[in-house]
Amino acid sequence: MPTPTKGPRLGGGPAHERLMLANLAQSLFEHRRITTTVTKAKRLRPFAERLVTFAKRGDLASRRRVLGVIHDKTVVHELFTEIAPAVSQRDGGYTRITKIGPRKGDNAPMAVIELVLEPVSPKQATVAEAENATRRAGASAAPAAAAEAPAEDSTVEDAAAETTTEAPAEAGTTEATVTAEGDAEKA
Template sequence: MRHRVKLKKFGRPSDQRKALMKSLVRELFIHETIVTTTQKAKAASQLAEKIITHAMKKDLSARRYVNTFLNDRRLTNKVVDEIAPRYEGRKGGYTRILKLRKRRGDGAELAIFQLIKEE
């Protein structure tokens, strides 16, 4: 039984799993749309939503929090100054996962993982 277990392990050690999630979120913020498996997109969306929510504060501690995950000052500035202000009136749901097809090699279900365009 998986009662109260929220973490997907993806068959990887914890350091590799953390690196995978950070790299998926980094690529999401750089390109704003990526193609990955559905399960990886669902796991990375939680982290991306937390980062955007913290970035909306726009203070020094928020920038430092975002930078701990992204580890890139330019990308941190982009998230805090460009991406987060798009969602000012929104309380959540900054990402979208659209299912595509099954991957030919291993049958994994692919999905488009993207930031919602908020105008």
């Protein structure tokens, strides 16, 4: 379990907080999405994701550990048989918190916490890795890119020079060679 926060707990003592988080997690797994306050949603996220990680393991010890937290066997069965296989390709981030407007009665900030059951797209993962690499490289990537650009131009010129040396061997291809050189210069 995540390390409990210091200071005031949700709704009172630590035992009440544990029971409240267990009930919220049970409702989340049962309904796939719930509406609660932002504070409770933020506290529920690591708790629920840890239970999903246990469910992904799928062994008996993990099932018993989850049953120690969630006492409804049907919800635990659903977690192990439906939710865990749906998120088996994910390395984390099984939940999504979306803030909505304040509650009408007491103006408390509300949020929807839901399970992310969509399959992971390999393209999105590659794009995210590329963006992270670009951020890490920072300003050093710009001078390197500028240094590579003239090198590409010289390879085009070398290719054009090779076509001109091969072209005089055949008399009918000189016009094609001139056109190829013109295209290479335009590029």
